[in-house]
Amino acid sequence: MTRARKPAAGALATPPCTSRPADAKPFPLTQPPPKRARKAGRAPGAAEPAERPLELRLLADMLRIRRMEEKCAELYGAGKIRGFLHLYIGEEACATGAMHALAAGDNVVATYREHGHALLRGVAMDAIMAEMFGKAAGCSRGRGGSMHLFDVSRRFYGGNAIVGGGLPLAVGLALADRLQGVCRVTACVFGEGAMAEGAFHESINLAALWQLPVLFCCENNLYAMGTALARSESQTDLCAKAASYRVASFRADGMDVRAVFDTVSRAAQQVREGGGPAFVELQTYRFRAHSMFDPDLYRDKAEIEQWKQRGPIHSFSAQLKAEGSLTEELFLALDAEAEAEVAAAIAFAEQAPWEPVADLLKDVHTPAAADERGAR
Amino acid sequence: MTRARKPAAGALATPPCTSRPADAKPFPLTQPPPKRARKAGRAPGAAEPAERPLELRLLADMLRIRRMEEKCAELYGAGKIRGFLHLYIGEEACATGAMHALAAGDNVVATYREHGHALLRGVAMDAIMAEMFGKAAGCSRGRGGSMHLFDVSRRFYGGNAIVGGGLPLAVGLALADRLQGVCRVTACVFGEGAMAEGAFHESINLAALWQLPVLFCCENNLYAMGTALARSESQTDLCAKAASYRVASFRADGMDVRAVFDTVSRAAQQVREGGGPAFVELQTYRFRAHSMFDPDLYRDKAEIEQWKQRGPIHSFSAQLKAEGSLTEELFLALDAEAEAEVAAAIAFAEQAPWEPVADLLKDVHTPAAADERGAR
């Protein structure tokens, strides 16, 4: 772990943040899909994912999320995935634009609707799928399931199923960085519904008061389960709410992956440069029900259809085609690649072994070996 | 209790609030001091308290709070009053102006610094003093002490010692009134420190969202225990904070009782007329330490002295004298009246009996007799 440097007593201002964090390599994009998948799926002659231009990477990643989740829905029907499953279908531009706008060394704290974020932070799809199957090879060893994907090696701190529950954690992670003189952004992702919780209020006030490098990333999909924004907040201009804490606020069309990328990049930049926390509202929409249990009775079918017109994947690919940087052939190749990755991940999850029941009590406490008593 | 009228199904708007609540008589001012006290203290020929002009009543009530609390401090030293004791000395203009601006039928929810509010809502000083002595004749039967003065017959709902804890209660009281078609204001009083709590955020959002008749009355005395406002809120303009919930916000000089009265009157009027909740910031200062345990090390002596220059009692009496509506003689008479009331209250509390220990478990539950099973 990073050793703490003793901060100068009395120093309250954010240390000037010129140095990149120790582990900030040039952004390695997302985890390349496992070899098998790449072999299976790539169109002959297509560039390695990491070498593609940003646009194509954004598109490919939206496709990866979409194809993965479509399969999740099927697997849920088949009883392979259980518990709560919250799909992100329709919102892919948000995670894709936002996660690409962060550096590899940044922290991310997410919600129960976090499959896409986890994937794009570099958690292998195999490990995500195995987690949803409840297998020991899952990224949380099958303990967490869909709502609790974790990969601390990639500074992905879950997967939190208490609405607003991740926000104080993000403040603390940012505080730890400040106290250790490390320069990184901590992004927390949450829905607009979370903004009514006391946890939001207390967290953003702490971050603003202490000028901590937290990026508050609100995915405003207009509903919190069945509750429309206007029946949840007296002030529906979320940026105005955030601004009332004297926090810089940004808004982007959450159906437009480029807009998300640009806006989050700007916001993150400002945070990274020591400008204190920032707030970004991404205006988006979920095409599916809240969870697999939701009969989705509270929205107009017409409203859903209207939003679907603006689907982030087809609108972005249409744009790229119009700009001449995407052909239908390439699109199909990317899509096939995503499908192959998903198929491989499912195969991996299927064959992965269950954790022995004898290990039930493992990891309630940290084993003494992992302890650092030496430090004292 | 008030019987509920069934609200029209589907009606979400505040019912037009033309009728006064059932128990809204013309404002009876505060509880006249008990007979003995009045006899003992009044200057010969002075008018009955209820017949005095408003200015003199405001002044007299500030004096009553001040004299009562000065004695409380002494009694604390003498061990007659125990536990936490939070004095209001210096802030009297706030409670006095605000409580006079409310109607008798309005609800009040206060904090642990509520002696003045209780007194001016009409709780007899005898009962307040007996409560602080822990006697059975206390307004909370000795169960509550200084922090938990209650008088439900006067719609004074305590005395809450959890910072921010009274705010949701106020929302609920106002909601009950709305649902019962009763038109009254529910005022909740709290310090600026409470505004960092999630309870504030959730409560004001609920009140604004549902357009409930809640008057949020913030006594900004600049400190929460030892924590100055600027170290507590990223946004120190409290009205701006409140306004971010789309709540009408008002600010007044909390050292000027007339300003408080006028401002709270306007705000309450707006609430009463169905304008939804309102927020009032009263800018004030406590002259004493936070509680009797506080060594008061976090403030400049000079700062305290500066504020004392603006003491609400002497500045207001100077003003009245300049305007010709107060003579030194009358001031002394009012003061003597207050002191006599205090002396009588102490005598009352001293001689009042203790509750028998055998009654310890009384009132954990409501006795079946007080139950209303018939209603079902």
Add this chain to the structure above:
Amino acid sequence: MRISYREAMRQALREALANDARVFLMGEDVGRYGGSYAVSKGLLEEFGPERIRDTPLSELGFVGAGVGAALGGMRPIVEVMTVNFSLLALDQVVNSASLLRHMSGGQCSVPMVLRMATGAGRQLAAQHSHSLENWYAHIPGIRVLAPATVADARGMLAPALADPDPVVIFEHAQLYNLEDDLLDDWRCDIARAAVRRPGTRASVFAYGGCLPKALQAAEELAASGIDVEVVDLRVLRPLDIDTIAESVRRTHRAVVVDEGWRSGSLAAEVIARIAETCFYDLDAPPARVCSEEVPIPYAKHLEDAALPQPAKIVAAVKELLNV
């Protein structure tokens, strides 16, 4: 009439709303969504949005508002989606609802009913699987109920609303689909535990989601010739120690089943009461079957292993009986 536990709760709600204009239902997604467990489905259409009141995500705020509304003369039924989220609102339960009466010297009452789903068993993992009934059952001034049958789901709400003080009702999420014939005698005495199956060799105490498991264990034990009594604690505060002690005095052996984590479980209190009051009646140490002390895991085989199961109850009884 065969109905589900969910439908029984809904009937109870509908009756309460129809009979008393002071009653209203408030909580997250109780209205337009239809209730996260579909309990309140249809009530919005019937009673309108003032009385079937959707709230924002603000557990502390709206539970406290329920307390205030009760003070103000209403009879609120406040629904917190699950006990897990009720942690955010505990301050208003402990520091307002439960003590306002006493702290004010008996001047007010808080006739509020707080309903919430509880329990594990649906692979919802660590943050959605708590059983904190024991925490609530520790608080003076409130009553805590756990309907485990369709009849109790139908019958507990009315007396809970008639109670002038706060009542907390825990509905185990795995019970909502339970179906049973609703007979005419569903009216419920919310002061008394209920013997669900009389027996002689040992007393098995259970409540909520564990009652069906205890009954299943009793069946299995009966098949091997061991006749046990199953008592549904049902009222978790105040515990009906008379019924508990009476049973132990007959059977001389006690097993307490509780989905809460073992240490500090409600079962601990039941065992302590039995040890205090029936010590000389016991032929063997009292035993507990509780959840393992681990955050509930997602994977089904691990979740199953973490929770009380009929087989564990059978084993505990057999161990007590030395068979």
Add this chain to the structure above:
Amino acid sequence: MRISYREAMRQALREALANDARVFLMGEDVGRYGGSYAVSKGLLEEFGPERIRDTPLSELGFVGAGVGAALGGMRPIVEVMTVNFSLLALDQVVNSASLLRHMSGGQCSVPMVLRMATGAGRQLAAQHSHSLENWYAHIPGIRVLAPATVADARGMLAPALADPDPVVIFEHAQLYNLEDDLLDDWRCDIARAAVRRPGTRASVFAYGGCLPKALQAAEELAASGIDVEVVDLRVLRPLDIDTIAESVRRTHRAVVVDEGWRSGSLAAEVIARIAETCFYDLDAPPARVCSEEVPIPYAKHLEDAALPQPAKIVAAVKELLNV
């Protein structure tokens, strides 16, 4: 060296801050005010405002920030003024601190120390007098400590900080002024209970603010020829059942003293454990001396009557011994 419990805590804090740059103290009024119980007085001047960090009134927020800071490599000591206010933060303790390790499949640890004052006895009335140690002691994944002596006030913090998982330390507010000689052996094994007074006729178990009362009761009993053992539970989770059982096996009688309300108290768990493990060693039913089930009243005579007192402990022991 004779020092107070408060001073012992302060020494422990100062040592921790001086020895490990990852340690910082955060909470309401820990800095400029000097700590609401004056424990952290002087530390701001010594360590500066980044490491002695005053927070706004935001219990949920700053406790959760403590969890996050621990995840991020720090060793936060988070102070919540009193257990009463910690209700506002329970969600972050139960749903984050205690289960992040398990829920992530063992990827992270939360090496946070959460300190808070607890208990009644100073006429602070119903909202400032809770003893909710039992609630915390119910949560898997955390350790719960209750220093009751000057030595433990000095000695528990270092091993608590060395624990890679969350540790909650309860400081009974009535102990801060307790004075004692701090001998050299104040280092503390935070896995073990401590026999504070060996004895033979009965075992009295107590912790925190009740330990002095238990010891006083033991003195009084000794004066009438009854020699009891007093065991300081000290570690409330995980309970040191070995020490508890060993004592009961010698004395054959147990009284558990606990300032928590009786039903669902920590004492219930201790009694359940004793009943489960030492049933055949007991010569009499185990007994509890707890707080009465009433919100703690302000008036002194009523508050005294509500709380465990030496006289009640004496009476309980005598009843057990039938003398």
